[in-house]
Amino acid sequence: MIKIGIFWFIENQVYAVCQDVNLAYSSINHILDTDFEHWQVWEDAAIKPRGIKLYQHEYFDFPRGRVLYNTTSFSSLVYLDKTLINEATKNKICQAFNLVSDKIIWKTDDHYTTDKDLLAKMFDFD
Template sequence: MNIKVGIFWFAENTLIFKAQSAIDLKPDQLGFIDSTLQHQVEWEDNNIYQLFGLMLDSTDYYNFPRGRIVFNAEQNTSYVYLDKSLFKKHIVKKIKANFSLLDTNVRFFTDPHYNCFGSI
């Protein structure tokens, strides 16, 4: 079981993501494992969307709905924080598949931090 943590967006019907294996990272004092990946850096400096065949050079990272996945080691549960517009069965399925969450406990949370002002 190689559970992953990381960040993601949903743009142009594509899940854009960067994941890290949770086993390679250390939990914090509360037992949470999170990646150090930052949405702004990956989008604006590293142009992550190009890896998924998208040309979104003139866009800002916050123009598309996004989220983050952390792992709670004490509860053996992945926490998915995401824009409420992403809480759709086909999108959730893509998130779970790409972060190796199909056979694990997962809890979903909407978070004002990930609210998107654009539409998908």
């Protein structure tokens, strides 16, 4: 079954926190989502890769994204850091979420950026 949720890409691995699409809630415009939030899940030891000192990092230090599902087009919608737009990484995300590759829309989103300059601009309140 197709899954939805959030993920990080750390040391060439997808670390997903997901659930079956049939357990999702509808947010807006027929888009199914979970209530998982990167900043909340980050503290959960279950998703932390072994051997990486994650306590030295914030949740936004690693490329990440979110997988949603559109009930109108019957397709998955993946928002992710632009550094993850390559075939090898997409394949790993598809495997982690059991996605059907011809029914996926891939979109970059600044919300998921790891670009230090862009992060500085987004959080500069001066």
